[in-house]
Amino acid sequence: MTTEFANAAHTDPQTIPVIDVSSAISGTDIQSVANAIHAAAADHGFFYISGHGIDPALMEQAFAVSKDFFELPETDKSKVAVDTHQRGWMAQGMSRLQGAKTYDLKEVFFWGTDTAPDDPDVIAGKPLCAVNQWPTDFPRLHAELTPYYDAVCYAARRVMAAVAVSLDKPTGFFDAAFEKPLARGQLVYYPASTAADEAEERFGVAPHTDFGVLTVLLQDNSGGLQVRAKSGDWIEAPPIPGTLVCNIGDLLARWSNNRFSSTVHRVINRSNGARYSIPVFFDPHTDTIVDPVDLGVSSADSKYRPVRAGDHIMSRNSKSFSHYKA
Numbered sequence: 001m002t003t004e005f006a007n008a009a010h011t012d013p014q015t016i017p018v019i020d021v022s023s024a025i026s027g028t029d030i031q032s033v034a035n036a037i038h039a040a041a042a043d044h045g046f047f048y049i050s051g052h053g054i055d056p057a058l059m060e061q062a063f064a065v066s067k068d069f070f071e072l073p074e075t076d077k078s079k080v081a082v083d084t085h086q087r088g089w090m091a092q093g094m095s096r097l098q099g100a101k102t103y104d105l106k107e108v109f110f111w112g113t114d115t116a117p118d119d120p121d122v123i124a125g126k127p128l129c130a131v132n133q134w135p136t137d138f139p140r141l142h143a144e145l146t147p148y149y150d151a152v153c154y155a156a157r158r159v160m161a162a163v164a165v166s167l168d169k170p171t172g173f174f175d176a177a178f179e180k181p182l183a184r185g186q187l188v189y190y191p192a193s194t195a196a197d198e199a200e201e202r203f204g205v206a207p208h209t210d211f212g213v214l215t216v217l218l219q220d221n222s223g224g225l226q227v228r229a230k231s232g233d234w235i236e237a238p239p240i241p242g243t244l245v246c247n248i249g250d251l252l253a254r255w256s257n258n259r260f261s262s263t264v265h266r267v268i269n270r271s272n273g274a275r276y277s278i279p280v281f282f283d284p285h286t287d288t289i290v291d292p293v294d295l296g297v298s299s300a301d302s303k304y305r306p307v308r309a310g311d312h313i314m315s316r317n318s319k320s321f322s323h324y325k326a
Helices: 022-026 030-043 056-070 074-080 140-166 195-199 250-255 309-318
Strands: 018-020 046-050 088-090 107-111 184-190 205-208 214-219 225-228 234-236 244-248 265-267 275-282
Touching (some): 018 030, 030 046, 056 107, 056 140, 056 184, 056 275, 140 214, 250 309
Parallel strands (some): 018 046
Antiparallel strands (some): 046 244, 088 107, 107 184, 205 265, 214 244, 214 275, 225 234
């Protein structure tokens, strides 16, 4: 195993802060949480949250059913092969992020809010609005994953309320945009990285920024998440029991007119065993117009033109995943 490839420094809580969001969840003191999020989002673009109120048993259940799903035969997983709406199972080799030398070393199962086929957004074919592909032969996946997903979305709404306050807006500023969010989830399985992978400069996930607004990540104890600090140095974002990792995506950096940072990060699994993670990309409704002017920036000072959330995310997806290509 090479020693030069994908090195990163160890970190402490002062580098990537841990924010207790319990008072934002309860609504008792959202301002102090907003202040902490603003500092972290501006300085790092990454922070951990504790006090999120999600039952640890739901986290364990989500990891357990994820592991069992990925251990199914490929013929079973292929029954829900990923579609162009970003729903279903994606095999290894199908993800190659822009600028990467090779494909990512991972398998993924994608899902989102449970949506009916007659939903107006689905009928209209709006970006990323689709019916989930749950495996009918493995009903546990839907049954045991949904409670965790619902709990994460609740916590994420409260975090976004704090984000609004941090940008001098009312707590309910983002409510309409997230009444029917995209909120796409991923189960991710990373096999252990080998010397051959490192020789090819293959990551679990190559360096990238997230496409949307807010990512809420549950990672197992394997380690491997690395963040590029403002200095340009890579630092570890190690697992901290009971916490979730949050990071700012490109759309929120854009919405904030770069007051918040969308930070480059990557994953490499050197644990010698499987690594599992569960990110939820908490993004607004596909038709949401993201415009810095709406967050108090003058037209003259705005660095970005308005963009539709779903169009922006789909544009990035189409450049990174092979199932979009002819």
